[in-house]
Amino acid sequence: xxxxxxxxxxxxxxxxxxVRTPTLPSPGLSAxxxxxxxxxxxxLQRTGSFxxxxxxxxxxxxxxxxxxxxxxxxxxxxxxxxxxxxxxxxDVKATVVMPRSAPARSVELVxxxxxxxxxxxxxxxxFSLVQRLRDEGLTLVHPFDDPVVIAGQGTVGSExxxxxxxxxxxxxxxxxGGGLIAGVAAALRARRPGVRVWGVETEGAEAxxxxxxxxxxxxxxxxxxxxxLSAPAVSQLTYDHVAALVTEVLxxxxxxxxxxxxxxxxxxxxxxxxxxxxxxxxARRVLERVGDGCRLxxxxxxxxxxxxxxxxxxxxxxxx
Numbered sequence: 001x002x003x004x005x006x007x008x009x010x011x012x013x014x015x016x017x018x019v020r021t022p023t024l025p026s027p028g029l030s031a032x033x034x035x036x037x038x039x040x041x042x043x044l045q046r047t048g049s050f051x052x053x054x055x056x057x058x059x060x061x062x063x064x065x066x067x068x069x070x071x072x073x074x075x076x077x078x079x080x081x082x083x084x085x086x087x088x089x090x091d092v093k094a095t096v097v098m099p100r101s102a103p104a105r106s107v108e109l110v111x112x113x114x115x116x117x118x119x120x121x122x123x124x125x126x127f128s129l130v131q132r133l134r135d136e137g138l139t140l141v142h143p144f145d146d147p148v149v150i151a152g153q154g155t156v157g158s159e160x161x162x163x164x165x166x167x168x169x170x171x172x173x174x175x176x177g178g179g180l181i182a183g184v185a186a187a188l189r190a191r192r193p194g195v196r197v198w199g200v201e202t203e204g205a206e207a208x209x210x211x212x213x214x215x216x217x218x219x220x221x222x223x224x225x226x227x228x229l230s231a232p233a234v235s236q237l238t239y240d241h242v243a244a245l246v247t248e249v250l251x252x253x254x255x256x257x258x259x260x261x262x263x264x265x266x267x268x269x270x271x272x273x274x275x276x277x278x279x280x281x282x283a284r285r286v287l288e289r290v291g292d293g294c295r296l297x298x299x300x301x302x303x304x305x306x307x308x309x310x311x312x313x314x315x316x317x318x319x320x
């Protein structure tokens with residue numbers, strides 16, 4: 001299990017490479033939801049998401065030989081963007097494998113950073129190709145199944161614990177493979193042990209909730225438009241953390257996640273992707289469960305969806 005000492009160690013190592021993103025009260029979301037809301041604006045991180053933290057932590061841990069050989073990663077978007085940019089900044093050659101369903105903007109950003117891009121038909125194929133490249137000598141920078149990466153992501157939670165004004169009762173974190181929520185939950189358990197942590201997935205990207213129901217990681221069929229949450233399975237490492245530290249993983253429809261993007265723009269004045277937008281419908285469910293006295297913290301994990309993407313999704317669901 002990742003502990004606060006691991007997270008604090010990574011915080012010191014990556015501090016000069018990443019942004020300490022703002023933790024602020026959101027009057028707009030507080031009015032919308034009817035309860036005090038604090039937001040951790042990780043969409044203002046380098047490369048537009050929290051993924052820069054874990055990628056940087058892993059890159060800084062490499063030996064000279066590993067740096068020389070290069071790294072490889074599989075990604076539905078944000079992890080690949082983060083690795084490509086942070087590897088370029090640290091002078092490490094990177095290869096990023098992405099499914100063809102990845103957002104076009106994400107593909108462009110990976111290529112613009114100078115990484116070698118490999119596209120596959122689906123996420124299962126992407127993971128298979130990465131394994132072959134790893135066997136050829138590249139070091140895998142896994143998006144979530146790595147204690148160094150999880151500790152790097154956990155710095156989001158330690159900053160939230162230190163910077164949030166007042167008492168938080170419930171913190172919501174989006175879940176793909178589970179690296180972010182594992183790290184955040186570990187940090188909050190140490191720094192604010194009374195806080196409940198809730199995970200949020202979208203329908204068709206339910207790897208963690210299915211794992212919890214099955215008693216361990218299981219493969220899942222992916223159909224959500226939220227590719228940044230679409231892991232074909234969680235890892236034993238992330239499952240163990242969530243099973244031990246997280247109150248529940250809630251699942252919301254894609255339509256509600258897209259509506260959440262529109263609500264974030266209108267009420268919070270930030271441009272979040274659906275992986276962040278899904279927090280708002282889940283927050284309403286938490287408020288129904290907890291009742292009076294709930295003080296919410298939302299980890300707004302990324303903002304790498306284009307305006308065209310969100311408007312197209314909104315049109316598909318008849319949203320305005």
